[in-house]
Amino acid sequence: MPPSAVARLTDFRTGASVATDDLSAVSDALSPHSRSHPLADPLxxxxxxxxxxxxxxLGAATASYQIEGAVNEDGRLPCIWDTFSATPGKVLAGDTGAVACDHYHRWEADIDMLMGLGLEGYRLSIAWPRVMDEAGQPNRKGLDFYRRLLARLKEKGITTFVTLYHWDLPQHLEDRGGWLNRDTAYRFADYADLMSRELAGSVDAWATLNEPWCSAYLGYGNGHHAPGLANPRFATQAMHHLLLAHGLAVPALRANDPASQKGIVANVGRGTANSERAADQRAAHLFEVQHNAWILDPLLKGAYPGDLLELWPGTEPLVLEGDLRTISAPLDFLGINYYFRTNVESDGAHGFREVPPEGVERTQMGWEVYPDGLRDLLTGFKAAYRNLPPIYITENGMASDDTVIGGHVDDTQRISFLRRHLAAVDQAIQAGVDVRGYFLWSLMDNFEWAFGYERRFGIVHVDYATQKRTIKRSAEWVSAFLKERKARS
Structure with a gap:
């Protein structure tokens, strides 16, 4: 961000950051100037x-395993991330989600914090092992937690997007094969049926799955995520069963909670070629095939992309008659998660290899900051899929090494990141893409999967030793933007 932009941001954000013990004052703690002065930044x-x-x-997002903790309370069963994170060497520093942000006990204060920032939407996920036992019967204590949470959000006028599966598969299902076992798709449909019956009227939008690419490829293809298996053949079969689970769940959601929207969330990646050579252009295409079309083609075209087997020959999944019709049932919305691009070149065979560009801005994750990729993907999807449903950006954000200094967290890079990515969304809308909302990832720092607690994505800082929440400058900017927008309406 240019020095002049930083100066303007600092000028109208001079109020003290707010900790958990004073959440009712979040709104008042933002500087008076930020509440009344138009946002004058060129971005x-x-x-x-x-x-x-x-x-x-405009809202923020979280996920159950990343924030809830309380993994052994009120009848919650173990999940694959409990097992994976307890396995030495799998998660940075040996971190686990056992406590996380202790949201299970602090949810009321966290919702007050959300409200204090003026956020309009909240995307959360339900922990499957918290709400059902091994026999598929409801766990009332777990259900009551989400019932109370959603009732409070509804009372406060917050639009709720609820994800049924954000990676915390019950361990007892993994013990029977997990997503390699077709039966797991039917058990997921049972779970979706139960949740939509129990919580009907409390949810504005249901998402069946979060990022099936990560569940299939990172979980079963290269082993970087739970359950830690590494075989391309496993990845393609797991993906098919994940998408089948989505397709089987949608009719139950529609029958039980007809007033809500139904969709799915996909993480997408922009692939760019390292040169104009035909082989490198082909490599970039193949990157986007395995990262985007692998999921979107069966959902929106009713077929897997043929190019996928060029990358992973001999990995074609077992697909039964009627599966793709089930998978490609119409969606009310498509959630898009975007973080970075990948620059590639041909590997000299039938695939690609990454060529990280030099001299570019990167986040704490090492990911390149590339807002144009979001715009390009959105406009590309509109061109590729004639039945593209309305889109919500369900995750977008960045990790930074944030520290609290003098009661403040000056995450100016994140503010710049958010401004530029919102500008990319604006450009996509101006180009005719039907984008209806944007959820920041994430509301607060949390358990960042295999990276544990080192990487901080939140607009609210969490001191994991004390569970103190501190509003970051980025959260102040979000709040100021929403107040200014409300004043204009």
Missing amino acids: APPADSPLWRKSFL
Whole structure:
């Protein structure tokens, strides 16, 4: 961000950060100037941007295993991430989600924090092992937790996007084969049926799965995520069963909670070629095939991309008659998670290898900051899929090595990141893409999977030793933007 932009941000954000013990004062703690002065940064949306409209939903996202903790309380069963993170060498520093952000006990204060920031939407996930026992019967204590949480959100007027599966598969199902076992797809449909019956009327939008690419490839293809298996053949079969689970769940969601929206969330990646050579251009295409079309083609075209087997020959999954019709049932929305691009070249055979560009801005994760990739993917999807449903950006954000200094967290890189990515969304909308909302990842720092607690994605800082929450400058900017938008409407 240019020095002049940083100066403007600092000028209207001079109020003290707010900790958990004073959450009712979150809104008041933002500087008076930030509550009344128009956002004058050149990266802010133009005056006529759809992002200023109240109908464009702005919120934040979390996931159950990453924030809840309380893994052994009130009948919750073990999940694959409990097992994986307890395995030496799998997670950085040996971290686990056993306590995480202790959200299970602090949820009321966390919702007050969400409200204090003025966020309009909240995307959360349900922990499957918290709400069902091994026989598939409901666990009332676990269900009551989500019932109370959603009732509070509804009371406060927060739009709720609820994800059924954000990677915490019950361990007893993994012991029977997990997503390699077709039966898991039917057990997921049972779970979706139960949740949509129990929580009908409390949820504005249901997402069946979060990022099936990560579940299939990182969990079963290269072993970097739970359950830690590494075989391309496993990845393609796991993906098919994940997508089948989605397709089987949608009719139950529609029958039990007809007023809600139904969709799925995919993480997508922009692939760029390292040169104009045909082989490198082909490599970039293949990157996007395995990262995007692998999921979106069966959902929106009813077929897997043929190019996928060029990358992983001999890995074709077992697909039964009617599966792809089930998978490709119409969606009310498509959730898109975007973080970075991958620059590639041909590997000299039938695939690609990454060529990281030099001299580019990167996040704590080492990911390149590349807002144009989000715009390019959105416009590309509109061109590729004639039945593309309305889109919500269900995750977008960055990790930084944030520390609290004098009661403040000055995460100016994140503010710049968010401004530029919102600008990319604005450009996509102006190009005709139907994008209806944007959820920051994430509301607060949390358990970042295989990276444990080192990588901080939140707009709220969490001191894991004390569970103290501290509002970051980025959260103040989000709040100021929403207040200014409300004043304009």
